[in-house]
Amino acid sequence: MKAAVLHGPGQISADDVPDPGIAAPTDAIIKITACCVCGSDLWPYRGVTQRRGRIGHEFIGVVQEIGAEVRTVRPGDVVIAPFVYSCGSCPNCRAGWTTSCLVGGDYGFPDRDGVLVDGGQGEYARVPLADGTLVAARVPADDDSIPALLTLSDVMGTGHHAAVSAGVRPGGTVVVIGDGAVGLCAVLASARLGADRIIVLSTHPDRALVAETFGATDIVAARGHEAVAAVQELTGGVGADGACECVGTGSSWATAIGAVRPGGTVGYVGVPNAVQDGLPLRDMFDRNVNVRGGVAPTRRYLPVLLDEVLAGALDPSPVFTWSIPLADIAKGYAAMDSRAQIKVLVRP
Ligand SMILES: [Zn+2]
Numbered sequence: 001m002k003a004a005v006l007h008g009p010g011q012i013s014a015d016d017v018p019d020p021g022i023a024a025p026t027d028a029i030i031k032i033t034a035c036c037v038c039g040s041d042l043w044p045y046r047g048v049t050q051r052r053g054r055i056g057h058e059f060i061g062v063v064q065e066i067g068a069e070v071r072t073v074r075p076g077d078v079v080i081a082p083f084v085y086s087c088g089s090c091p092n093c094r095a096g097w098t099t100s101c102l103v104g105g106d107y108g109f110p111d112r113d114g115v116l117v118d119g120g121q122g123e124y125a126r127v128p129l130a131d132g133t134l135v136a137a138r139v140p141a142d143d144d145s146i147p148a149l150l151t152l153s154d155v156m157g158t159g160h161h162a163a164v165s166a167g168v169r170p171g172g173t174v175v176v177i178g179d180g181a182v183g184l185c186a187v188l189a190s191a192r193l194g195a196d197r198i199i200v201l202s203t204h205p206d207r208a209l210v211a212e213t214f215g216a217t218d219i220v221a222a223r224g225h226e227a228v229a230a231v232q233e234l235t236g237g238v239g240a241d242g243a244c245e246c247v248g249t250g251s252s253w254a255t256a257i258g259a260v261r262p263g264g265t266v267g268y269v270g271v272p273n274a275v276q277d278g279l280p281l282r283d284m285f286d287r288n289v290n291v292r293g294g295v296a297p298t299r300r301y302l303p304v305l306l307d308e309v310l311a312g313a314l315d316p317s318p319v320f321t322w323s324i325p326l327a328d329i330a331k332g333y334a335a336m337d338s339r340a341q342i343k344v345l346v347r348p
């Protein structure tokens with residue numbers, strides 16, 4: 001089969017790789033019908049992290065084959081794969097922290113038995129712990145809702161985690177830092193949770209437009225101190241009730257902490273990279289600023305968000321601004337890297 005292989009910084013191609021097979025009785029083999037490039041895939045692509053080889057972790061597809069112990073999905077089912085695999089039954093999974101599953105893991109790396117788990121950007125993937133991981137989408141493989149459903153694999157679940165962690169509730173005010181797909185999904189999630197005022201920091205008019213479609217009430221085209229000052233002014237000098245930190249850098253953290261009111265909460269989902277100086281604990285102490293969040297347990301949120309997408313009440317699909325065949329994967333990464341596209345959908 002063909003699958004995306006990262007050879008080094010800036011070098012990715014769709015290569016011939018071995019077809020996956022059932023390696024454990026809890027495995028399922030998925031024929032991937034839609035997948036996508038994630039902002040976090042850009043870290044190894046840029047050489048910020050040293051990863052090589054198979055890549056991708058957001059996909060949807062049709063079950064081809066199942067191991068003898070798989071009960072919840074059958075060949076022919078269209079399924080959504082959350083961005084990590086998890087068992088669904090260990091103490092951490094039962095508590096809802098599926099990304100901390102005691103026996104789970106990441107796509108593109110060997111499983112606990114040393115057998116490679118395929119990356120999510122390819123024609124097929126072996127999914128370990130299929131019962132705990134996969135969620136049946138209950139639609140045909142070519143349904144119009146596929147792009148919206150694909151966001152439940154990561155970005156919509158992650159944006160939702162940011163909003164939940166920031167304590168967004170009806171009537172509240174929230175500021176969203178980050179206008180990538182996750183930040184935009186945090187806007188949509190905040191609107192869904194009933195926020196009255198959603199302030200988005202964006203200097204890209206095309207992204208600000210999507211943010212407004214998703215429910216943003218105010219766009220601040222600034223960064224850093226200037227952005228904090230603008231949020232303070234928009235909120236009567238107090239600050240927002242919550243901030244969704246969807247970037248993960250020192251400056252985005254400083255903005256998030258500066259933009260919330262005394263007693264406010266930063267919900268963070270940006271993968272921390274280059275947060276060198278630590279958090280300003282004394283300022284946070286003085287103003288009772290709370291911090292919640294981390295890697296999003298999207299598997300926990302998936303069933304509820306799935307129902308809303310299928311009911312037509314939730315549509316995160318506008319985050320996909322370009323669709324390409326797998327053979328063009330290099331163009332997809334380049335377009336995400338240059339921020340020419342918000343998120344690229346790949347059809348294997
Ligand atoms: Zn992702």
Ligand SMILES: [Zn+2]
Binds near residue numbers: 088090091093
């Ligand atoms: Zn588990």
